[in-house]
Amino acid sequence: MKPAAERCEAPSPRALAQRERILCAAQECFVRHGFHAASMAEIAETARMSAGLIYRYFENKNAIIQAIIVRQMEEGASAIGQVHSPDELASALLEVFEHWQRGDHADKNAAQFLDVTAAAAREQEIAAVVQAANAQFGLHLREMLRRNAIREGFALDEEALTSRTVLLQSLISGLAVQSIRDPAITRSNLEGALRELISWLMRR
Amino acid sequence: MKPAAERCEAPSPRALAQRERILCAAQECFVRHGFHAASMAEIAETARMSAGLIYRYFENKNAIIQAIIVRQMEEGASAIGQVHSPDELASALLEVFEHWQRGDHADKNAAQFLDVTAAAAREQEIAAVVQAANAQFGLHLREMLRRNAIREGFALDEEALTSRTVLLQSLISGLAVQSIRDPAITRSNLEGALRELISWLMRR
Amino acid sequence: MKPAAERCEAPSPRALAQRERILCAAQECFVRHGFHAASMAEIAETARMSAGLIYRYFENKNAIIQAIIVRQMEEGASAIGQVHSPDELASALLEVFEHWQRGDHADKNAAQFLDVTAAAAREQEIAAVVQAANAQFGLHLREMLRRNAIREGFALDEEALTSRTVLLQSLISGLAVQSIRDPAITRSNLEGALRELISWLMRR
Amino acid sequence: MKPAAERCEAPSPRALAQRERILCAAQECFVRHGFHAASMAEIAETARMSAGLIYRYFENKNAIIQAIIVRQMEEGASAIGQVHSPDELASALLEVFEHWQRGDHADKNAAQFLDVTAAAAREQEIAAVVQAANAQFGLHLREMLRRNAIREGFALDEEALTSRTVLLQSLISGLAVQSIRDPAITRSNLEGALRELISWLMRR
């Protein structure tokens, strides 16, 4: 019999819970070792189930990777996406940056963010998911910029919104990268300048 | 017997050429599939030699990866590192960004930049190389900022230099990431804002 | 995940049976070709299982070799070790010698005895096991000599016991060697002299 | 062109010298690692010539092994074979035993003696060489026994000669084995008993 994941019935709560357990375990392993180096055996052990059982809930390892990517996208959106003001953005970013630097958090993990992005550069299917999530996050930032301008009593044309969003998003992604490449970065040499930069990106 | 690469004799021109051929092939394969997914067999085929021969020039696959990483660091430095003014920096960045977006260049490749960074998050030895290269590049940017200030007739304290360098470097890394995550970015919606941002980072 | 052999749980009967199957197959192959020349593929085929499966029960080929060595030591002890009188010793020796000569017995095999000994000359870990087993067997012979003396109404000083044990043990080992080097040896030209020699070693 | 070794011309002195160099190097490597584990590359390096050149003097690795075996047989004969009295035999044996124990001598090496013997158990061609050499050495011992009897004024029938020779030869082989298996053996706990045993084997 095909695994539940493939039949068209609605998945039972049990099945959803199992999928969740698998995904959490996979996340942990992928964060530790990357997609390729993490083995199904390790994921199974982490999820405290047999290797065979995983295949009842996911077609194969790649399906888990894809699910993890979707999950990470949603996570990313909720982590920095739920902010509504420049100050909140800066604070959220500083907090996430600390997670990135420590590298101990399964959901806010810079290395995995890079793994996912690199995978998107190589596989079209993944690219689609990643680009969509990125676009959605971009839209969110863009709206924040727009609303902030209105709140401050001025307007930004679409072109300006676009380019500022691009830069803002690049900066955020870049902080993920630099959290790994430059362990010397401290909150203190980041905070002030970051707030200034964000303010500047929100200027008239 | 140890491969020539490990004996203390100076490597022959032939050996250097072979190493180069292997590294180019490896680069190509790593760009296509990532470090783990690229097989020695594929590298050998790409380099048009037998798999066994590679081991005369590199101790093992990991040694190739390390060499590629060092190479990519040097490449990165020479690509954006040789600039001396904000304008040159912006231009160089825009040019590199186009390579990143196209993804067709083995040396200026965003996916591989992310692979290397992710690897640095997981392996200490690689972290050392990457952090050193990143630090050197950061120093270069910092000096550029300092000299620009002097040229413009003002001075920046060390603290300001540090935080601006951090932001500038994050922005650059972030553009690599976004070249993959956001294929909608065009030169036109990047150029103006980028120059402005760089100028702003160089302000009094 | 580590193979069952390494986890601390008690091995299941199934696992023990599989290990046994592997060891028997390995024994066969090692006897035929020696430790190095026997391939994992051949062992797997002999055990009628896939090569990969072996690694669920043994960490690597070396672990199999070590297990075989331990096994052979135990076998050696039980083959000639369980004797309590000079006559029993001679008889046991003559019987084992026939196995050695025929070379068809996996457990009482002269070539493998030599392989193991040669391996002990080159690898410290193996040396430890072999020396321990040899010492234990020596002790057994020594006690036999001592008890026989007492039975016969005399005593042997420690020095005499030591040197006679050394010679007796050398003789036994040497018969293993000569079973290969001299196929002309027959039971008839060995039996009488051997009993005489053993008696002589047990003299007052 | 076939290597000199295969053509029917008499080998030039140069060729003989080269063969000798190769054999010495091979001996060294075989003693260190055994036949299988010693690589042609290592042999070439030890002989300070290129790997390719070896094939001008030997058809393949197996031919070297065979030559080494022949060589070792001759060596063995000359080491213990040149003795003419029980006392000389004991002395020679004690001296050789010390080499065996130290394991540092390329020609009088117990591990290699066992390697060769084990190889004889597996390959007919090698068996022939080894058995011949062993038989010749046996004959020498036998003659020594016979002459000693005559010298002492008695005669030994053929049967007695045979069985005593077998035992003597086994003892010698066994000392090679025990030099590895029992590092506790000292000259002092061997010497007296060994001389006694040899005398006993030479008795009326």
Place this chain on the structure above:
DNA sequence: AATGAATGAGAGTTCATTCAT
């Protein structure tokens, strides 16, 4: 005669996936 670069078969090992239970 000599080199050592090159080959290619085959080694040990790992691991995603399947399947009998």
Place this chain on the structure above:
DNA sequence: TATGAATGAACTCTCATTCAT
């Protein structure tokens, strides 16, 4: 539903042997 033993393909790496020079 769940297990984990079993498979087999693919991996990295080694090495005896060949060959252009």
